[in-house]
Amino acid sequence: MAEAMVELQRVGRNYGATTVLKDVDLSIYAGEMIAITGPSGSGKTTILNLIGLLEKPNQGSLYLFGKPSPSVGSFRARKLLRTHIGYAFQNYALIDDASIKQNLDIPLFYEKISSQKKSERQRAALAQVGLADINVKQKVYTLSGGEQQRVALARLLLKPCQIILADEPTGSLDAGNRDAVMQILHDLHDQGKTIVIVTHDEVVARSCERVHTLR
Template identity: 40%
Template sequence: MISLTNIEKVYRTSTIETLALNNINLHIGQGEFASIMGPSGCGKSTLLNIIGLLDAPSKGSISVGGQPVTSYSDQEMARLRNQRLGFIFQSFHLINDLSVLDNVEIPLLYRKQISAAQRRQMAQEALERVGLSNRVKHFPKQLSGGQKQRVAIARAIVGRPEIILADEPTGNLDSVMGNEILSILQGLNNDGATIVMVTHDEAMAKKTHRLIRLFDGTMVGDTTLTLC
């Protein structure tokens, strides 16, 4: 589904050059639930951003569904992200002045073929999926951390993406809330979504299908996991 070939990412300033990713070759298959682990600063989030087409590699190529996308224009990349990818962030990135329902609708605003009534219906269905149908009129400041993350998941899945990318989705939550979020992700994966998750939590990672390890920007492990 997503293939990265000979990916290199270099960050440059006037005096310093930092190699963030070095010769990454990675294929994420349809229906996989893969986790990415490694110490802070090893390139996990950079890799996730490149998989999600939020950042461009310095070298190498990317394909999605067998289609090379490295040379896509910014507009083509944005359309692909909106139609096929969903993003979940550690810090939620909700808009405090918007209701829960309005926050979830945001990705659909860029799909001009979807009417306002359809957007509202799809957002309500996404919130029901994550157990928040009774919070549609609340605002983010009225929610717990776990509820905010569930809103963020609803926003990520409202457009029914094939691929969900999650950057430390349980990092700001206690273990109980973290397990609830992981359970939601597992349910989405069971329904066919491909998921790539960055995490520092070994126990969480071992509940996925595959564990990819990074160290200093290099892939040092890629293990298929046997789930109990």
């Protein structure tokens, strides 16, 4: 069997006296689209935070791309986040009082390309998420929730990543925007990306190849 891209072995995570995860085993393979479900407080977002190198487990082992996960904030962790791991946050994690373009400039900060080339790539990413005609000078706070989520996904398209972690990507959206966002994630999956989605939405979970339920 192929080596897992992500491997959790008897992973535990607690915050003081509160245990959020206990003895979790989970393997995620390259090219999968997997949903992580479970009741509130079961540790769904915590698993994403562990894979996304925002936290470290208190117990057990976590392997990323065949190697033990690096320390949070270390050089290797920062490099993985810059080149391998993309994160779609539940609250979109956009800069509200900045323009769409300023938000899309962030993943291209280290790219040694002309301003024109940056703009072309940004326009292509926006077109891929259904925002081809949007005014990139528009401030993020003026956008609807669905538009903000699409801008956040366009930002992901502009960075090199092999795995996308999506935390309740449709949680605050109506059915139409939910379906549009999921279509974008399915398109990314079809392009070879590994997609890990935390969700409480049964429709979203059923659209994935595999569901891992936390108890």
